[in-house]
Every structure is written in structure tokens, then in C-alpha cells.
Amino acid sequence: MDFTLTEEQELLVGTAKEFAQKELRPWVRFIDEKGDQQEGHDKAREIYSKASDLGFTRMGYPEEYGGVKVDPLTMGLIAETLGRYGGVPKVESGASLFGASGSGLIVARAGTKEQKDAWLPGIISGKKILAIGSTEPHCGSDVSQIKTTARREGDEYVIDGEKQMVSGVRWADAHLVYARTSEDKGSRGISAIIVEGDRPGLDKYQFKTFGGNIWELGGIVYKDVRVPVSNRLGDEGKGFSLLMGMFDWMRAIAGAQCVGIAQGALDESIDYVKQRFAFGRPIGKWEGVQFRISEAATILEAARWLTYHGLWLAGQGRSHAKEASMVKWWVPTVTFNIVNDCLQNRGAMGYTTEVLDELRLRYIRALWIADGTIDIQRIIVGREILGKEFVPYR
Ligand SMILES: Cc1cc2nc3c(=O)[nH]c(=O)nc-3n(C[C@H](O)[C@H](O)[C@H](O)COP(=O)(O)OP(=O)(O)OC[C@H]3O[C@@H](n4cnc5c(N)ncnc54)[C@H](O)[C@@H]3O)c2cc1C
Numbered sequence: 001m002d003f004t005l006t007e008e009q010e011l012l013v014g015t016a017k018e019f020a021q022k023e024l025r026p027w028v029r030f031i032d033e034k035g036d037q038q039e040g041h042d043k044a045r046e047i048y049s050k051a052s053d054l055g056f057t058r059m060g061y062p063e064e065y066g067g068v069k070v071d072p073l074t075m076g077l078i079a080e081t082l083g084r085y086g087g088v089p090k091v092e093s094g095a096s097l098f099g100a101s102g103s104g105l106i107v108a109r110a111g112t113k114e115q116k117d118a119w120l121p122g123i124i125s126g127k128k129i130l131a132i133g134s135t136e137p138h139c140g141s142d143v144s145q146i147k148t149t150a151r152r153e154g155d156e157y158v159i160d161g162e163k164q165m166v167s168g169v170r171w172a173d174a175h176l177v178y179a180r181t182s183e184d185k186g187s188r189g190i191s192a193i194i195v196e197g198d199r200p201g202l203d204k205y206q207f208k209t210f211g212g213n214i215w216e217l218g219g220i221v222y223k224d225v226r227v228p229v230s231n232r233l234g235d236e237g238k239g240f241s242l243l244m245g246m247f248d249w250m251r252a253i254a255g256a257q258c259v260g261i262a263q264g265a266l267d268e269s270i271d272y273v274k275q276r277f278a279f280g281r282p283i284g285k286w287e288g289v290q291f292r293i294s295e296a297a298t299i300l301e302a303a304r305w306l307t308y309h310g311l312w313l314a315g316q317g318r319s320h321a322k323e324a325s326m327v328k329w330w331v332p333t334v335t336f337n338i339v340n341d342c343l344q345n346r347g348a349m350g351y352t353t354e355v356l357d358e359l360r361l362r363y364i365r366a367l368w369i370a371d372g373t374i375d376i377q378r379i380i381v382g383r384e385i386l387g388k389e390f391v392p393y394r
Contacts, residue, residue, distance in 0.1 A: 001309075001312065003073075003305075003308055003312070005077070008074075009074055009077060012055075012070075012074065012077070012078060013077055013078070013081050015054055016054075016056065016077075016078045016081040016082055016085075017081050017084075017085050019050065019051065019054055019056070019082075019086075020081060020082045020084070020085035020086030021085050021086070023047055023050050023051075024047060024082065024085075024086030024087065024091070024097075025085065025086050025087050027043055027047060027091070028086065028087040028088055028091065028214075028356070028359065029353065029356070029359070030043060031043055031044050031047075031091045031092075031213065031214065032212045032213055032214050032359055033212075033213070034213070035091070035092065035212070035213025035214060035216065036170065036206075036213050036216065040213060041092070041170075041171055043091075044091040044092045045126065045127070047091055047097070048091075048092075048095060048097065048125075048126025048127075049125065049126050049127070051097045051098075051126060052124065052125045052126045055068045056078055056082075056097055056098055056099060057095075057096070057097060057098075057099060057124060057125065057126045058099065058124050058125075059074070059075050059078065059098065059099030059100060060075060060099045060100030060105065061099070061100060061104065061108055061120060061123075061124050062108055062116075062120070065108075065116060065120040065121055065124060066120075066121060066124050066125070067108075067120075067124060068099075070099070071311075071315035072249050072252065072253070072311040072312075072314040072315045073308060073311040073312050073315050075098060075099050075100070075253060075256075075311075076252065076253055076255075076256035076307060076308065076311045077256070078098045078099070079098040079099075079253055079256040079257045079260060080256045080257070080259050080260035080263070080304075080307075081260060082097055082098055082260065083256075083257050083258070083259070083260025083261040083263075083264060084260040084261070084263045084264040084267070085264065086264075087261070087264060087356045087359065087360065088214060088257075088261060088359065088360065088363045089257050089260060089261070090214065090257075090363075091214060092129070092168055092171060092214070092216075093167035093168050093211070093214060093215045093216055093217075093366075094129040094130075094131045094166075094167045094168015094169075094171065094172050095123075095126060095129045095168065097126075098253075098257075100250070101123070102132055102246045102247075102250065102371075103123075103130040103131065103132050103176045103246075104119075104120070104123040104124070104130065105246055105250075106176065106192065106233055106234075106242050106243075106245075106246055107119045107120060107123070107130065107233065108120060109242070109245070110192075110233045110234035110242055111233055112230075114230070115194070115230075115233065119194075122173075128173045128174075129168050129171055129172040129173055129174075130172065130173065130174050130175070130176055130194065131166050131167060131168045131169060131172035131174070131175045131176070132166065132167070132175070132176050132243075133163035133166050133175040133176060133177040133178065133195075133220060134146070134163070134178045134243055135163065135164050135165040135166070136148060136161065136162060136163060136164055137162055137164045137219070140165065141372070141373060141375075141376050142393075143178065143187070143190075143240065143243065144186045144187040144190075144240065145186075146161075146178055146179070146180065146190065147161055147180070148160065148161025148162065148163065148177065148178070148179040148180065148222065149161060149179055149180045149181075150177075150179035150180065150181050150191060150193055151181075152181065152229070153226075155228060155229050155230075156226045156227065156228055156229060157179075157181070157193055157226070157227050157228075157229060157231070157232070158224055158225070158226055159177065159179055159193070159195060159222040159224075159225040159226075159227065160222055160223060160224060160225075161179065161221075161222050162219060162220065162221045162222065163175065163177060163219060163220045163222075164217075164218075164219040165207075165217050165219070166217065166218055166219065166220060167215070167216070167217060167370070168216065169204055169206065169216070169217065169218030169219070169220060170204075170206060170216055170218060172197055173196065173197055174194050174195060174196045174197055175194075175195050175197065175220060176192055176193070176194055176195075176233065177192070177193050177194075177195045177222070178190050178191070178192055178193075178239050178240070178243060179191060179193055179239075181232075181236050181237060182236075182237060184237065187240040187241075188237060188240075189237050190237065190239040190240045191232050191234075191236050191237060191238070191239040192232065192233045192234060192238075192239035192242050192243065193227060193231050193232045193233070193239075194227070194231040194232075194233065195222070195225060195227050195231065196227070199225050199226070199227060200225070200226075201222065201223045201224045201225040201226070202220060202221070202222055202223075202225050203220065203221040203223070204218055204219070204220050205218055205219050205220075205221075206218040207219075210362055210365060210366075211362045211363065211365070211366050212359070212362060214359075214362075214363060215362070215363065215366045215370075247371060247372060248314070248321075248324070249310065249311060249314035249320055249324050250324075250371070251310075251324040251325060251327060251328035251371065251372065251377070252307055252310035252311045252314065252320070252323070252324040252327045252328070253311070254327070254328050254331070254332065254367045254370075254371060255303065255306065255307035255310065255327035255328065255331035255332075256307050256311070257363075257367070258303070258331045258332050258335040258336075258364050258367060259300065259303050259304045259307055259331060259335060261335065261339065261360045261363060261364055262296075262300055262303075262335035262338040262339055262342075262360070262364070263300060264356075264360070265338065265339045265342040265343075265356070265357055265360050266293070266296055266297065266300060266338060266342055268342070268355075268356075269293065269296075269341075269342035269345045269346070270284075270293060272345060272346060273289050273290075273293065273345055276347075283345070289345055292341045292344065292345060293345070295341075296338040296341050296342070299334050299337075299338060300334075300335070300338055302334075303330070303331045303334055303335060306323070306326060306327055306330065306331065307327050307331055309323055310323035310324045310326070310327045321380060321384055322380070322381055322384035322385065325372075325377040325378075325380040325381050325384070326377075326381055328367075328371070328372060328374070328377040329374040329375075329377035329378050329381070332364055332365075332367040332368050332374065333368065333374060335364055336361060336364045336365060336368070339357055339360045339361050339364060340361060342357055343355070343357035343358065343361065379391065379392065
């Protein structure tokens with residue numbers, strides 16, 4: 001295992017750093033505050049467009065649709081760099097600045113030519129958002145219990161039910177809705193269907209979240225919403241495995257985002273403790289402060305290598321479920337503490353919106369829950385170590 005960056009990776013990381021410093025960081029606070037308004041959304045779209053021109057949003061997608069082939073580790077390096085120098089690596093929760101986002105990947109993997117033609121160019125260029133609707137008011141971790149139905153009538157599905165905690169619900173052009181297309185129970189009989197956001201019978205609502213506008217969440221109520229059967233992705237009844245397949249190594253990418261964000265906080269904290277004086281000395285000379293820096297740097301290094309290892313295994317085509325879930329539960333938790341310590345080093349100013357640490361904390365906190373909670377990840381790690389018969393809910 002050798003993690004010395006290749007020439008190509010060096011180049012990409014350098015470009016990502018410059019982009020993050022110039023185009024992302026100056027606008028992060030603005031979008032956090034105004035992301036629920038047209039001007040905030042327009043700015044976010046503009047940033048996506050620039051990220052697309054540089055190839056970042058194209059990573060992981062098929063080349064025939066304008067995608068760029070990169071290995072998971074390289075994608076992680078870009079997510080990390082955007083987080084480190086841009087403050088946070090995403091400015092709208094339904095879309096990803098650093099390449100393949102969940103729903104886009106499913107279209108690329110399971111879509112027909114018509115579906116790919118209709119969706120991929122827009123998603124890749126940051127112009128279209130296809131949000132994911134799997135969670136419902138009564139179930140999130142246990143997706144197999146969803147109640148939303150898609151009843152077949154001729155060449156249409158009629159959708160009834162409710163989705164909740166949909167990232168990017170406000171601005172999404174469509175939602176990839178997981179719905180029951182048969183009487184089968186559990187994970188069987190669930191299909192993935194694209195439902196455009198302007199279909200009659202659909203009602204959206206919005207939550208205010210701890211994450212502000214960068215992690216916006218909302219719900220959608222479907223009442224007799226009709227979509228053509230051709231909107232279904234993949235085979236009927238196979239939606240659950242499409243959804244689970246989406247997470248795969250993307251869980252380790254969550255770690256790369258957190259490592260980058262925490263490194264950005266630590267970089268700034270190191271500068272700060274050298275020049276802020278208390279009791280006649282720079283505060284970095286006081287052991288309490290210095291040890292916070294030392295411990296943060298140590299834990300961050302461990303988090304980084306765990307993340308790189310998970311991504312590297314995936315790139316080698318080797319088994320990585322255990323490592324990706326190790327990353328997804330551990331890295332968000334330890335990096336949250338690191339950013340919290342950085343905020344502490346700033347004293348009261350760290351608690352204000354003049355410093356980015358509070359926003360960094362809010363971003364990382366979401367990753368304890370989104371895309372599989374830290375508890376579910378520990379169950380996966382346990383399953384991989386002890387065997388399937390030890391899965392507690394089986
Ligand atoms: C920022 C953010 C973005 C999101 N984006 C989307 C999206 O785009 N689309 C979408 O469909 N959903 C989205 N979600 C929802 C997310 O997928 C769910 O919140 C998540 O799967 C957990 O489901 P839940 O909230 O219903 O919690 P529950 O499943 O009800 O769990 C509640 C608590 O119990 C714990 N728990 C549950 N089962 C077990 C168990 N067997 N063992 C131990 N602990 C357990 C959980 O870890 C959690 O702490 C998002 C959530 C967040 C926070």
C-alpha cells in the first residue's frame with residue numbers, strides 16, 4: 001500500500017484547493033443563510049457549474065455522458081480538499097460537488113438509455129437534482145418497512161404515501177421514490193421510481209434543521225400521483241438492492257468529507273493559538289490548549305488513514321464493507337469532537353458565525369445520521385466480524 005499521490009492526483013488536488021479557496025469558501029456562509037431563497041440557490045448552482053467545468057461533479061460517471069473515470073480514493077481526496085479549503089464540501093444537500101451522488105449513481109448503473117439521456121447530463125453538470133426518497137415518517141433505518149405504494153394501472157404507476165427527510169427537497173427536479181409495487185413483505189416488492197417534482201397530487205413541506213440550509217430536509221406527500229411505468233429504474237421489485245448497492249464505498253467518502261472539514265478547522269486553530277495571547281503568552285503555550293491541538297492532529301491522522309484504506313480497498317475491487325462502515329461510524333464522531341475542540345480554542349469568537357467552526361459542526365453532525373446511522377454502521381461492522389447470524393434484528 002502506497003498512498004504517495006500520483007502526478008494526476010497531485011494536479012487534481014491542486015485544482016480542487018484553488019477552486020475551494022476562490023469559489024467555495026467565500027460563499028459558504030451566504031448559502032448557509034440564504035439557501036432557502038432563490039439568490040442562495042442560484043449561487044449554489046453557479047458553484048456547481050464551475051465545479052462541473054473542472055470535472056469534479058463528473059467524477060464516477062460514465063464517460064459517454066461526460067463523466068470522468070476516477071478511483072474511489074481520488075474522489076475521496078477531492079472531497080477532503082474541498083472540505084479543507086472550502087469550509088464544507090457541499091453547498092446544497094441534494095447534490096454533490098465531488099462527483100457521483102447516490103441517485104445519479106443509480107441512474108448510471110440501472111437506467112435505460114432513455115433514462116440516462118434524460119438525467120445524467122443534467123446531474124453531472126450540476127444543473128439537475130434527483131433527490132432520494134426512501135425514508136418515511138415511521139421508518140428510516142429499516143427501509144424494508146416502507147408503506148408508500150405504486151399501484152400499476154396500464155402503463156402508469158399511481159403513487160400514494162409519504163416520504164420524509166428528503167435532502168434537497170426544495171430545489172430537486174425529481175425524487176427517486178422507493179415504493180411497494182407488490183404485496184410482498186419486507187425488502188421484496190420495493191421498486192425505485194423517478195417522480196418529477198411538478199406532478200399533480202404531490203405536496204412538499206420543509207423542516208428547519210440543525211444543519212441550516214446546507215443540510216435542508218423536507219417531506220413529500222403523494223396522493224394518486226401518476227407517473228409512466230418507464231420512470232421505474234431497474235427491474236420491478238428490485239429497488240431495495242439498488243438502494244443498498246448505492247451506499248457501498250460511498251460510506252467511506254463521508255469520512256473523506258469529515259477529515260477535510262476537520263483539517264480545515266485545525267489549520268485555522270493552529271494559526272489562532274499562536275497569535276492569541278492570554279496571561280502574557282500565546283495560548284498555544286498553555287498545556288490545555290496545546291494538548292487539544294496534539295490530540296486532534298493525532299486522531300485526525302488515524303481517521304484519514306482509515307478512510308484512505310477503505311477507499312483504496314474499494315478501488316482494488318477488494319472486500320471493503322467492514323472498512324467503509326468503520327469509517328462511516330467512527331470518522332464523523334471523532335471529527336465532530338476535533339472541530340468542537342477547535343471551536344473551544346477560539347473562546348467566545350468560536351461560538352459566533354464569524355468563524356466557520358459552528359457550521360462545520362452542523363455539517364459533520366448530519367453524517368452521524370444520513371446514509372445509514374452510526375449505529376447501523378456498527379451493526380454492519382459486527383456482522384462482518386462475527387458473521388450474519390449475529391445481526392441483532394435477524
Ligand atoms: C442530513 C440528512 C440527510 C438525509 N437525506 C435523506 C435523503 O435524501 N433521502 C432519504 O430518504 N432520507 C434521508 N435522510 C434520512 C436518513 O436516511 C434517516 O434519518 C436514517 O436512515 C435514520 O432513520 P430515522 O431517522 O428514521 O431513525 P430510526 O431508524 O428511527 O432510528 C432512530 C435511532 O435508533 C437507532 N437505531 C435504529 N435501529 C437500530 C438498531 N437495530 N440498533 C441500534 N440502533 C438502532 C438509530 O441509529 C437512531 O439513532 C437524511 C437524514 C439526514 C439527517
